[in-house]
Amino acid sequence: MTHKGVTFPSQMYYLLPLCHLWSIASAQIVYSISEESNRGTVVGHLAKDLHLDVQQLEYRGFKISGPNQRYFDVNKKTGILSVRERIDRDELCARSTKCSLELEAIVNLPLNLYRFEVNVLDINDNSPLFRSSKTYLNVSESAFPGERFPLESAYDTDVGANSVNSYKLSPNEHFSLDVQSGGEQSVSAELVLQKALDREKQPVIQLTLTAVDGGKPPRSGTSQIIVNVKDVNDNIPIFKKPLYKARIPENTPIGASVITVQASDADEDLNGEIVYIFINQNSDNNIAAFSINAATGEITVKSELDHEKNNAVEIRVQAQDRGHNPRASHCKVLVEITDVNDNTPEIFITSLVSFVKEDASLGTTVGLITAKDNDEGTNGAVQVKILGSVPFTIINSYNNHYSLVVDGPLDRESASQYNVTITATDEGTPPLSSTSVITVHVSDVNDNAPRFSEPVIHVYVKENSPVGDVIYTISAFDPDSDENAKMTYSLLDKSVSISSSVNVNSDTGDIISLQSFNYEEIKTFQFKVQATDSGVPPLSSNVTVNVFILDENDNSPGILAPYSEHGSVNAENVPYSAEAGYFVAKIRAVDADSGYNALLSYHISEPKGTNLFRIGTSTGELRTKRRMSDNDLKTHPLVVLVSDNGEPSLSATVSIDVVVVESTGEIQTQFRNVPRKEENFSDLNLYLLIAISSVSVIFLLSLISLIAVKCHRTEDSFRRYSAPMITTHPDGSWSYSKSTQQYDVCFSSDTLKSDVVVFPAPYPPADAELISINGNDTFNRTQTLPNKEEPKVPNSDWRYSASLRTGMQSSVHMEESSVMQGAQGVLVQNWPTVSSATGGKSRASTPHTELL
Structure with missing residues (x-):
């Protein structure tokens, strides 16, 4: 160890080696140096003690570190450790016996760390001190010899032998000093009365107490002890009245005065000076909310008051004089704490049903409620009610107990639960209130049919x-x-x-x-x-x-007579002199389906590409395209294909052999009514024309009357619906349209029949189309109402009998009858026999129509 440059090897300690990332020296060095050493004072030759090469210290970056590094310096060339700044042991270690500063020395290449300590030695640089330079003792003149009075101990920041180790008292005839040692650094002194005091002879005694430490040279400190000889306390304090009463509200602010108690003492000085205290403060927590001024006796509020916890407090006040042997008396103070409206009402749900049926009768109890207000009087009176419009009400059972009952019809389908907001309001000023929300679930009863x-x-x-x-x-x-x-x-x-x-x-x-x-x-x-x-x-x-x-397209077209015999070949004669457009035959067919599935078309399938004959696509009329020539065959076998408009399309065929004859007398046909040519317009013809015109006018008037009567009878049935109509036009085309109760009579100028097609719609069509068959025998569809892309599914407008479809789609000859059934009536068409002209080109007919 080194003390002011002196090395004491006996003070060097060795520790176990610690190695991890760097090497740590196996021996720890401890130096000692006195406090308050001058700057630059050598502590020790650190490099030498660590066995380091002094020549490599600077190269290896020799330095010290640690929390106490600021007090020391190391010379990197010599390796000497010296004091860097003032070291005050009393500041660093207080009164600790040992004051050791830990440091570390670090070198690199390789990296090593060395730990060492520097003990700071105490020197006697502080004198004993008393906390006060004067100490006053009040000693009653009635004190007996031998009484002891503890004295204030002196304080010395030094330790060990340099601390206080004795006291001395100045010479006097009344007191002596008793010094007691409680340990190494604990020395106390007591003043002992040796002779009775007499206040009348010497009211004040002044003494000097000296504290001496054990340093060399020793240091000392003094304190003046002034002994005041007091008179004997032979009077007690007396209160003006034994009981004090006060009333304060519970919201009295902290620090407010409650009441002041007063007492008097006939003694003088301290014996007559009174101190007021609460004597039941430790045992009664209620008085903790108050405090008393020890000198004046004024009682004030110390903390918040709560009437609900304690509405009255009884305080016992003691008045005690300051005599050596103090004497005291007591009184009672009763403080009444009055109520203020500082508590909001509380709502308690004591019972609540889980569900209430929606058919619950009025007055059915749903829940029990209790309202409570901790205030008193009107401040604690509570009124409970329901906020909002709900089918419930509050009934007061007794006191602050209430029932929540049904007060209106419940309907779970309208409201499956109700959030009932209940408010409780007291009658204080200002009134306070609180709310609580109760959820009432409504259970279902079977009161609704599907x-x-x-x-x-x-x-x-x-x-x-x-x-x-x-x-x-x-x-x-x-x-x-x-x-x-x-x-x-x-x-x-x-x-x-x-x-x-x-x-x-x-x-x-x-x-x-x-x-x-x-x-x-x-x-x-x-x-x-x-x-x-x-x-x-x-x-x-x-x-x-x-x-x-x-309808589905599940029926093939059926060929009507005279070409209906299956497998047979029919023959028709054509004169060699027939002009283009000569009528050869009419193929008639029906389809049991309806709608587009029953809309038929006619085509010549064999021979293909014939340039002599053509057939009406919609009428089935077979006619010549041109006049006959010598190069034409005498017999022309034809196969006519009849197809419906369904998907997939179904068809039927008929075979006809057309035979070319030289004269018209050889023609065998079922249509022989050819009008006879008249050379002159005779009177008979005039009469016939007049008769025919009259009959036609009468017929038209009758037809119009019947239609008007029928429309009047079926007005209610057809009020919401429009009647669809299919009409055969004079040019040979057909049309389908929707019109409100229309009836039309159409005649064909170039066919062997005139058709009247009139019918109402039994149901309002979901879709509708306008279908026209023009003179070129092609179909044109025009949408008049919303429809699908293709008419795959027929509408209800097409639900008519097969006879109607025959009249609509196959142009049945006028000698047949077609019966159409509608939703409201049946229209029967009777076609008269056709009269034939000489050339077979001009035909007329008079239709007869009955509406049943």
């Missing part, structure tokens, strides 16, 4: 659909919940025709077909479906289902 979106449902089913197909799914809605909303479906119509046609899945509402429908046999049927919930008692409702069968 509902269908529409009273009548229209279902469209294609004919020939597979058995077991779901043609529609019935869906009803029940606003009830759970079992009350669980529905089953059933057929109400138990007839054999319905039960064998459809079935209803009771759970899903699927309507399942039990048979494959044929449009030609049944076009529509009706039944009712009932939806029943699972409530108690169950409720139900019905819906009417109209099933419309949609």
Whole structure:
């Protein structure tokens, strides 16, 4: 160890080596140096003690580090450790016996760390001090010899032998000093009364107390002790009254005065000076809210008051003099704490039902409520009510107990729960209030029958659909919940025709077909479906289902007489002199389907590319294209193909052999009514013309009258619907249109028939098209109402009998009868026999129409 440059090897300590990322010296060096050493004082030869090469110190970056580095410096050339700045042991280590400063020495290449300590030695550089230069002792003149009076101990910042180790008292005749040692650094002194005091002879005694430390040379400090000889305390304090009363509100601010108590003492000086204290402060927490001025006796508020916790406080006040042997007296102070409206009402839900039925009667109890206000009087009086409009009300059972009851009709479907806001308001000034929200759940009862979106449902089913197909799914809605909303479906119509046609899945509402429908046999049927919930008692409702069968193209065209015999070849004669457009024959065909599936067209399939004959695409009339020539064959076998307009298209064929004859007498045809040429216009012809005109006028008037009567009778039935119409125009074309109750009579100028087609629509069409057949025998479709891209599914407008379709699409000859059935009536057309002209080119007819 080095002390002021002196090395003491006996003070060097060795520690176990520690190695990790760098090497740490295995021996730790401890130096000692006195505090307050001058700057530059050598502590030790650190490099030498660490066995380091002094020549390499600067190269290896020799330095010191650590929290106490600022007190020391190391010379990198010599390796000597020296004091850098003033070291005050008393500041660093206070009164600790040992004061050691830890440091580290670091070198590089290789990196090594060496730990060492510097002990700072204490020197006697501080004198003992008393905290006060004067100490006053009040000693009663009645004190007995031998009484001891503790004295204030002196304080020395030095330690060990340099600290205080003795006291001395100046010479006097009344007191002596007793010095006691409690340990190495604990020395105290007591003043001992040796002789009784007499205040009348010597009221004040002045003494000097000296504290001496053990340093060399020793240092000392003094304190003056002034002993005041006091008179004997033979009087007690007396209060003006034994009981004081005060009243304060609970919101009295802190620091406010409550009451002042007063007492008096006949003694003088300290014996007559009174100190006021609470004597029950430690045992009674209620008085902790108050404090008393020890000198004046004024009681003030110390903390917040709460009337609800304590509405009155009893305080015991002691008045004590300051005599050597103090004497005291007591009084009571009763403080009443009055109430203010500082508590908001509290709402407690003591009981609440989980659910209330929606059919609960008025007055049904839903919950029990308690309202409480900790204030008193009107401040604690509570009024409870409900905010907002809800079907509930509050009834006061007794005191602050209330019942929440039903006060109006409940409907779970409208409101499945209610958030009832309850407010409680006291009667204080200003009034305070609080709110609480109660959620009341409404449970369901079966008070709603299932509902269908529409009273009548229209279902469209294609004919020939597979058995077991779901043609529609019935869906009803029940606003009830759970079992009350669980529905089953059933057929109400138990007839054999319905039960064998459809079935209803009771759970899903699927309507399942039990048979494959044929449009030609049944076009529509009706039944009712009932939806029943699972409530108690169950409720139900019905819906009417109209099933419309949609036509499919499942029937081929049928050839009518005289060409209907299957496999036969028909012969027709044509005169060699026939002009272009000569009428050869008329092919008639019908299709049991409807709509486009029954719209027929005629074509010559064999021979292909014939330049002698043509056939009307829509009329089926076979005519010549040109005059005959010598190069033409005498017999022309033709195959006529009749196709419908369905998808896929179905067809039928008829074979006709056209034989060219030299004279018209050889022509065998079923149309022989050719008008006879008249050379002169005779009177008979005039009479005939007048008769025909009269009959035509009468017929037209009758027809108009019948139509007007029929329209008047069926006004209600056709009020919402427009009547579709198919008309044959004079130029040979057909048209389909929608017009409100139209009837039209059309005559063809170049055909063997005139058609009248008049019928109303049985149902409002979902789609509509205008179909025209022009003179070139081609079809033109013009949409007049919303329609699909292709008329694959026919509309209800086409649901007519086969005879109607014959008149519409096949231009049936006037000698046939066509019966058309509509929704409101039947129109029967009777066609008269046609009279033939000589050339077979001009034909006239008078139609006769009856509306049944």
